[in-house]
Amino acid sequence: MSDKPILEVRDLKMHFPVKEGILLRTNKFNKAVDGISLTIHRGETLGLVGESGCGKSTLGRCITRLYQPTSGSIYFEGQDITHLKGNALLPFRKDIQMIFQDPMESLNARHTVGDILEEPFIVQKIGDRISRKKQVLKLLDTVGLPARSTSRYPFEFSGGQRQRIGIARSIALNPKLVICDEPVSALDVSIQSQILNLLIDLQKEFNLSYLFIAHDLAVVKHISDRIAIMYLGKVVESAAGETIYRKPLHPYTRSLISAIPVPDPHRKVKRQVISGDVPSPIDPPSGCPFHPRCPQVMDRCKHEPPQLRSVADKHLVSCHLDL
């Protein structure tokens, strides 16, 4: 891991307009991503955890520039790519790839696996037909699929195999950073471990950097060097995986950890369950976004939003409590 970050995100915001009323006027915004800063180093995995709707995918889509962020900046290898367009963006499209939760959504069902895997080379105008076919076979081998898969269609594969196809496509052009958006959430337990092993092997082989999005903290901890916990569009805590698990400081992180069911029947403990639902990012609570559910809420939390502050080496928390 070198010291120069491969990715640096500064105060990124993505506010979606919400159309209301018969005139479809925009009075409100869905603050899906609301001021996020993070860095990822070469060969490093940053895990991103948070509940449904907290903005994880949106953040990933901003980084890959599928969305144009409302404000803030994205630096890739030191270069500001926030506002690049068209041809200027092309080299970065190659370097930053994405793996999706449901590979069926991202794989064109009417194309053979061979065509799907060849496409990125064609788009980037790399090699001739023969060399591209060779590359495709090499990719299939890398992700552990048989060569004869080229003439078959995505629906002929199992969920785990389809995810391998998705992974093969995302690594086709030797990317430097891969955004993995819940790549194993839809898979059976017995398949999930195959994909996690594959991602870890590929990282070692190609020195890849990952932003690994998931809501299963055990999975995230397994693959990540550092973990960032998100709540309603904001990062509320970030630290090394082990620290997040052993010494969680933010009350939300603590409740997340306590909510994980542990596969050990000898450890039946009464959990510390937090009440209430995740609020909407359209009308986020004032002050700290977690305050309506926080077991340790103080008066100050209701109107003063806490800032992310450093509490120990590489351990950031956004909370008014004296931690």
Add this chain to the structure above:
Amino acid sequence: MPLLEVSNLITEFDTDEGRVRAVDQISFSANTGETLGIVGESGCGKSVTALSIMRLLPQPMGKIAGGSVLFQGVDLTTLPLSKMEKVRGNEIGMVFQEPMTALNPVHTIGKQIAEVLLLHNDYSTQRALKESVDILDRVGIPSPDIRMGEYPHQLSGGMRQRVVIAIALACKPKLLIADEPTTALDVTIQAQILELIKDLQAEMGMSVILITHDLGVIAETCEQVVVMYAGKIVEKGSVFDVFDNPSHPYTRGLLASIPTLETPPKSKLSVIDGMVPGLMDLPPGCRFENRCPYARHACGQSVPPIQVIEAQHEVSCFRWRDI
């Protein structure tokens, strides 16, 4: 006497390609006041088992082709439909895998709960409505009197699932069958729902059959566990038997493949290679044979009989003693 005793249950579907056996001679029982967990790969027959018990198999394709389901000593498989309707909701409540399909989008929450109460009790409308508010309150829906007048789409996923549970519990059933009640939910909401089921169970002395693929959830909530694979039960026993002394290679594979918060980051996870055989081409022998690291010639020849390891711990494997 157990509350529910399933013996040699066989469930088949007529499909375009022919008849398939989704559940093949399974036997298990659920004790009063206890929770029985059913785990297994996607498609192994968990939901079909639940639907068979409830006699809610899709018609005309699905039918129970053998075996019995004794509930308080009465065989539900041969019960006249009019009597079965009384059992459903009144004595056995069910939470379906997709909460949205269980709720009627055009009726208010209140109406849907009150209807169940009116159907099974000799209540006045007034009393049914009052009791509905109480039930919503019990499952942790804030301001239940207001929510009574709302429609399903106005509730969050977690609240909807609580409403579904409220409906299943409305008539204080003796048995609750919950099919993946928390899979679609966030971790903190999942924790709330599991605690809720546990509390209500303790309060009402109800038995629960919990279907899930999350081994953590099983370890935390169940007394007994049934492990299914390709339509058959491969292992069953107390939660301690199954987690401390997993005896079927599939159970072992499952337990070994999940990352826990204790596994070292980026370490190799153990995997189960290969795929589940399709129902149309089931092998003559053990159904796990093609993926089993311990398979021998005999395993492919005939179906392994159920063998008793001790008291209530049973496994269906030729080689359990050697592994």
